Amino acid sequence: xxxxxxxxxxxxxxxxxxxxxxxxxxxxxxxxxxxxxxxxxxxxxxxxxxxxxxxxxxxxxxxxxxxxxxxxxxxxxxxxxxxxxxxxxxxxxxxxxxxxxxxxxxxxxxxxxxxxxxxxxxxxxxxxxxxxxxxxxxxxxxxxxxxxxxxxxxxxxxxxxxxxxxxxxxxxxxxxxxxxxxxxxxxxxxxxxxxxxxxxxxxxxxxxxxxxxxxxxxxxxxxxxxxxxxxxxxxxxxxxxxxxxxxxxxxxxxxxxxxxxxxxxxxxxxxxxxxxxxx
Numbered sequence: 001x002x003x004x005x006x007x008x009x010x011x012x013x014x015x016x017x018x019x020x021x022x023x024x025x026x027x028x029x030x031x032x033x034x035x036x037x038x039x040x041x042x043x044x045x046x047x048x049x050x051x052x053x054x055x056x057x058x059x060x061x062x063x064x065x066x067x068x069x070x071x072x073x074x075x076x077x078x079x080x081x082x083x084x085x086x087x088x089x090x091x092x093x094x095x096x097x098x099x100x101x102x103x104x105x106x107x108x109x110x111x112x113x114x115x116x117x118x119x120x121x122x123x124x125x126x127x128x129x130x131x132x133x134x135x136x137x138x139x140x141x142x143x144x145x146x147x148x149x150x151x152x153x154x155x156x157x158x159x160x161x162x163x164x165x166x167x168x169x170x171x172x173x174x175x176x177x178x179x180x181x182x183x184x185x186x187x188x189x190x191x192x193x194x195x196x197x198x199x200x201x202x203x204x205x206x207x208x209x210x211x212x213x214x215x216x217x218x219x220x221x222x223x224x225x226x227x228x229x230x231x232x233x234x235x236x237x238x239x240x241x242x243x244x245x246x247x248x249x250x251x252x253x254x255x256x257x258x259x260x261x262x263x264x265x266x267x268x269x270x271x272x273x274x275x276x277x278x279x
Contacts, residue, residue, distance in 0.1 A: 058129030061122055069113070074133040080113075081191075083130050084137035095127040102126060152189055152272050160274025163267055168259070170271075173252060176278055184276045193272055197256065204251040206230050208240060220249055 052060070063072060069080030076082035083089050092098050102123055105115035118126065164170040174180050187195050194200075204220040208228060218230035221237060228247050229239035 054125045054128040055132040056129075058122075058125030058127070059132075061118070061126055062129050065116060066126075073136075074130055075137060084134045089130060089134060095124070098127050098130065099123050152193055152269075153276060155266070155269030155271070155273035157270070157273040157277050159266075160270035160272070163271055164274055168267065168271065169255070173255060180275070180278050182279060184279045192275060193268075196271065196275060197260070197268075199253060199256060202253050204249055204253075206247055206249045209246040210240070211244060220251075223249070 062070075062074065066074075066080075067077070069077050070083055071077040071080070074083040088097050088101070101113070102116050102118060106113040107115075164174075164176075183195070184192065205217065206220040206223075206228065207215055207217050208230060209215045216230070216232060216238065218232040218238070220229075221231050222229035222239060226242055227239050228242050228245065229237060231237055
């Protein structure tokens, strides 16, 4: 009986020992360890014999923190510009301007960029990566992905002015000497065309008439089937049940949406040419 129990124990323990042995061998394989390492948001350190260059280190940092806006190749994403064609990047010989934007962000622009608290060494590797991407983009020989300002200057400014004041109906809401004065200094190229075709961040106005007959005007802050809310001239938020009031929304962007099917290619090019004279 004792001998039988020993055999049974051996049959149970032996497979476990074999599994444990394989586990030790598996864990001791460098390639397997790297593949099985938990995802921490940081690139694994390169072996001493394969030390990353500054541009490679900067590339890993860029993918983690910048690619979601500027694209994995720094050539532009959904919300961030193409850094390989950035005037600031191309003119910044010592990297100080790029470093300033990285550290301070650009919170005062329409497409806000947050500041990043990178060390000087990390910042230097990011700059090295961006410069490497600039060099790669310059060697693409006609395969560029960006849009040059010159690409959007092929229209006739005078024809664009006539369209602005006539068939386009732009002058009903805008003025070359009023709200659009200097717009070509604030926006250039594709950004200017985006503002023209579908401006983002434009606030809608709303007028709410109460049961008493009083009308309250303000900036639309909330609207659904049940509630309408606004911010009045003192920036105070006020809201009402839609069933108890009458309201009228003035959404300037809707005019741009309605204009989409009416544009011809010539209209867009001519209008862009005219807008670029507003400096």
